[in-house]
Amino acid sequence: MRRLSEERTKLVFAKLTKYIGDNLQRLIDRPDSVYCLREQKNRVYYMSEKILVLAETVSIDSLISAGTCIGKFTKTGKFLLHITALNLIVPYAQNKMWLKSTAEQQFLYGNNITKAGLGRITENVSQYEGVVIFSFNDLPLGFGVASKNTFDCKAADPMAVVCYHQADIGEYVRSENSLL
Template structure:
């Protein structure tokens, strides 16, 4: 993420948020007073008041190629996931091997397009032997949320 062939990129911390942007953009942003600067680059996530880091859906495109655990959805369950529903076993086409229970996963469609983030409700070993109506992945965020954040 940092050493890309087109330019040098870095992570920057501003107002409890972490941004990912080109170094040249950050140099230009340094000329603006911090109290007047709202954002620059792509917001990866933010720190809560308790100090926990929360990923934003805008980080999905950057993090999905590096995700350790992924879940691929069948076509009918894509729309259900995008409407905020949890993923049932019947909607899972495949799942990364050795996915532990309660691990963060990237949810993808069968065309390898990332759809959002989730948390594995069951490990990949447990999923193989469960009922089709069992919740497999808890919904966290999806690309529909991105359109509300940007345009809403």
């Protein structure tokens, strides 16, 4: 596993900042240990430095992964967050949306969120800002990008899209079906 280049580190941090804002420092310097990002085969892994020391003892050919894979770089050089980053984003998320129970299943099938399915939204969400999606039971369902700011969401048509789907916990089930 190798360190991310400065350019790639900026891309990863920019994507994470979209969801957690100024809490990025808390994600790296945690009370239990210092965490770092490493790259292997265009995938970015988040792990403690203790795990990194252990992973360095294994040869590159034998190591499949270490830590949590939070995303990957595309062939065009963009960084995409995976659903596995959800557990890292949730404690530090600044913008949140809660779905009505009728809209949860549609979101978990990979569809965008309409105004009719929106239950609550945090104040001062800007357009095109990252949001974490929750059920009314505060179960994190995934994350997306707000298509409208908070004020426009309240005044929108019931069928207007208020959040673009990025990733959801239903991806595990959908990807397993494609493997069969």
